Amino acid sequence: MGMTLTEKILARASNKRKVEPGEIIVVKVDIAMSHDSTTPLAINPFYKITDKVFNEKKIVIFFDHVVPPPNIDASILHQKIRKFISEQNLINVHCEGICHQILAEKYVKPGYIVIGADSHTCTLGALGAFATGVGSTDIAAIYATGKCWLRVPETYRINILGKLPKGVYAKDIILNIIGKIRADGAIYKSIEFHGNIVKEFSISSRLTLTNMVIEMGAMNGIIEADEKTLEFTGNSGILMKSDDDAEYEEIFTFDISRLEPQIACPHNVDNVKDISEVEGLEVDQIFIGTCTNGRVEDIGVATKILSKGRVNKNVRLIITPASNKVYLECIRLGYIEKLIKSGAIVTNPGCGPCLGRHEGVLGPGEICISTGNRNFMGRMGSPDAKIYLASPATAAASALKGRITDPRKYL
Amino acid sequence: MRIWKFGDNINTDYITPGRYNLTTDEKRLAKIVFKEYRPEFAEKVRPGDIIVAGKNFGCGSSRETAALALKAAGIKLIIAKSFSRIFFRNAVNIGLPVIICAEADKIEEEDVLKVDFKRGLIRIVNKNIILRCSSLPDFILNIISEGGLINYIRKHGDFKI
DSSP states (O other): OBOHHHHHHHHHTTTOOOOTTEEEEEEEOOOOOOOOTTTHHHHHHHHHHHHHHGGGEEEEEESSSOOOOOSSSHHHOOOOOOOHHHHTTEEEESSSSHHHHHHHTTTTTTTEEEEESGGGGGGGGGGTTTTEEOHHHHHHHHHHHHHEEOOOOOEEEEEEEEEOTTTOOOHHHHHHHHHHTTTTTTTTOOOEEHHHHHHHHHHHHHHHHHTTTTTTSEEEEEOOOOOOHHHHHTTTTTOOOOOOOOBOEEEEEOOOOTTTOOEEEEOOOEEEEGGGGGTOOBBEEEEEHHHHOOHHHHHHHHHHHTTOOOOOTOOOOEESSSBHHHHHHHHHHHHHHHHHHHHHEESSSGGGGGGGGSSOOOTOOOOESSSSSSTTTTTTTTOOOOEOOHHHHHHHHHHHHHHHOGGGGGG | OOOEOOOSOHHHHHHSGGGOOOOOHHHHHHHHHHTTTSTTTHHOOTTOOEEEOOOTBBBBBOOOOHHHHHHHOOOOOEESSSOOHHHHHHHTTTTOEEEEEETTTGGGOOOOOOEEEEEEEEEETTTEEEEEEEOOOOOHHHHHHSSSHHHHHHHHHSSSO
C-alpha cells in the first residue's frame, strides 16, 4: 500500500521509511510561528525548558492580530513579545501583514513541516507543505527543541471537478464543502484536494481552500505542488505526490458546475446556504480581508464590482489587505484609489476586524458580511450581532446595495 | 462538585471571547470564561466542577487561554463526545484532564460521577451506569500524568515514543 502526500512528508520529517494513520511520531519542524495573540503564553513555558531557542532562522514571530495595539492591554502583550524577541535575538519578525500570508510569500516551500500557534496555519498546505496549528505550550516546546509530536492523520480525498460558473470562487466552493462535511466532520483528518478546478486555480485561490479545512476540524489541508507552486515559491522545496495506491479513509467528489454563490449564515460556519435564500437582507458592515480572502486576486474582484457604483450610504465597507506586499501591488494596479473613491475604508494590513478587537467592532443588532472564516456569535463584537461569510465578489456587490446581493449581476 | 452541560461545537470564541482575551493573567482569564455565552458560569463555577459537552468541544482558534481559563476557574475534568484537535492538545499540555466519551449525553447535571481516568471508565453513581470512554495512547497519558508537556520535557529531556 502506498502513502499519501501528507504521510510522505511526515515520514521524511520523522526519519522513517513509512508512517501509518494513528501512529504517534516526532517530527523535525522546518518553520515554527506564533503571533501577538499566542506568543505571550508561550514565553514562560519556553523558559521553563531552556534559555535559548533551537534555531532562530526557523522561528517567525508576527504582530498581526491587533496591530498597532488599540489599547493598553494589547500594548503590554506586545512589549512582552518584543522583550522575548530581543532576549533571543530573533531575526524573523513581521508587523506588516497576516502571519499565514507572509509565511506563504517568504518562508514556506513544498515538503516543509510548518507548525504555527494559530488554527489557520493549515492555509500553507496549499503550497504542498504539511502545515497545522497548535497552541502556545506546544509552540514553546518547539522553540526549545525544534520538534513536535503528531498523530498521523487519516486522509480524506476531495475531488473538485467541473467548470467554474460565473460568480463562483474558491470561497464558495470551500463553504459548500464545509456545509456538506459539517463542522465536526473531519476532526483530526488530513484533507487532500484534487481535481481539474484545483489544478486550474491560482495559488491565491488554493490558499482560500486550505485555509478553511480547520472549520471542518481537519488537522491539515494539502495540495500537491505543481509548476504554479514552484513559480510562487522560487523553485525550491521537495516535490512529492501521493502514490496511486495511497489509502484514503473517504473520497468525496464535488461537481461545482451548477454551484451558485454560497453564504455561511449565523452562527456556525457549516450553516451554508445558496445566496438566493438570503438575498435582500440589509447589512451594516462589509469586511473584505483576512487570511482567507485578503489577497490581490480578492481585492481585484472587489474593485471590479465596486467600480460600477458607490458604497451604499447605510453601510461601512472595510478593506484590509493581507500583507504590505498585497497592499503595494493593489496600489500599483490602481485598485486602492478606485476603492477609496467608491467609499471604502482601507486599513493597514493585518487580521483587521475578523476577531472583534478593533477596526470595525460590531454593535448590538448589526449585520456584517465578512470574507473571513468564522461567524461565531460574538466573534466580531456584540454577541447580538450577526456575521455572514461569503466571497469578496458577494461582499462587494452587497456593499453597493446595502443588502446581501448576488454578485453575478455585476460580472 | 457540579456538572455543567454544554451542547455541540462550543468554540473558543465562546470560552474566551477575543475582545476580552488580552491577558495572560489566570485570575483575569477565569473571570471572562463564557462571559457572553453563559454569563453566570464564571461567577458560579467552583473548584472541582466538571464540564460535560457534545461534539467538537473547543473548536475554532488555537488560543490556549480557552483551556487555561477553564482550568483557572476550577474545572477539573472535561468530558465530551469529541474535542477539536488543538483544544485537546492544549488541555493535555497544561495538565487539564480531558476524556472522550461517545455516550456523554447520558450524563445529567444532577448526576454524581466517579471517573477512572486511566481505564477510561465513567460511573454514574446514582444511576449505576458505566460509560466506556475512548482510550488514550500511553504517550498522551504520560504527558497528563506529568502535569503537562513542559514538566514532561523537563523530566525526559525529549519526546519518548
